[in-house]
Amino acid sequence: MKVYFLGTGTSQGIPVIGSNHSVCKSTDSRDKRLRVSVWIEWENASYVIDCGPDFRQQMLTSNCQKVDGIIFTHEHADHTAGLDDIRPFFFKQGDIPVFAHRRVLDNLTKRFDYIFENENKYPGAPSVQTNEVINNHPFEIANKKVIPIDVMHGNLQVFGYRIDDFAYLTDVKTIEPSELEKLKGIKVLVVNALRIEPHDTHFNLEEALEFIEKLQPEKTYLTHISHIFGFHAEIEKTLPENVFLAYDNLEITI
Numbered sequence: 001m002k003v004y005f006l007g008t009g010t011s012q013g014i015p016v017i018g019s020n021h022s023v024c025k026s027t028d029s030r031d032k033r034l035r036v037s038v039w040i041e042w043e044n045a046s047y048v049i050d051c052g053p054d055f056r057q058q059m060l061t062s063n064c065q066k067v068d069g070i071i072f073t074h075e076h077a078d079h080t081a082g083l084d085d086i087r088p089f090f091f092k093q094g095d096i097p098v099f100a101h102r103r104v105l106d107n108l109t110k111r112f113d114y115i116f117e118n119e120n121k122y123p124g125a126p127s128v129q130t131n132e133v134i135n136n137h138p139f140e141i142a143n144k145k146v147i148p149i150d151v152m153h154g155n156l157q158v159f160g161y162r163i164d165d166f167a168y169l170t171d172v173k174t175i176e177p178s179e180l181e182k183l184k185g186i187k188v189l190v191v192n193a194l195r196i197e198p199h200d201t202h203f204n205l206e207e208a209l210e211f212i213e214k215l216q217p218e219k220t221y222l223t224h225i226s227h228i229f230g231f232h233a234e235i236e237k238t239l240p241e242n243v244f245l246a247y248d249n250l251e252i253t254i
Contacts, residue, residue, distance in 0.1 A: 009033025055082025
């Protein structure tokens, strides 16, 4: 299975518009971060987790040729605002399957009503096949089982996902012990670490490292990174040997 990091930034991306912060002015390509998302491939399958406002650019940069489905973590704009840009895939493939919590599907139906409506549909609009994700109900895509992981993003429920020995968790602040059990034995973990200082709705670095210590994966990649975290090259030097800072266009094989 191949995991391609389409974006590793927080909701504003890096550089932040109008910012004079030194990280926003960095010439290191690893410090330039689009909104957070990954593209996962195995055999002939191709799935994306989240579809933020940078989706079009991410698809062009990664040379992604097809999307068999989009799996959503939650409804915030940095994870969903690019949904209209599935049109080229829809024109080639037909309806694009989307997988999300019922609350998220309802939210998307409101915001992108022209995509979800069936009557008097505008001919240039894409269409989707909706699939509700329910906690404790794994689902199958392309002969692989996907296990939803229920976590909290402050007061908002968010889904992470486990596929085989890989788990993807973003926008996590707290997680119940029963959900931790679903992550036992993973080899590769992707998890959010927003910055050094504590945050109300995201893991900071200390919390992320404590979480990693509980799970003991072989490798962990940190994502959903803010510019105030610091420079990529400097942060990397401070991390444990099995923990890495993800960056845009990084590819890993599991």
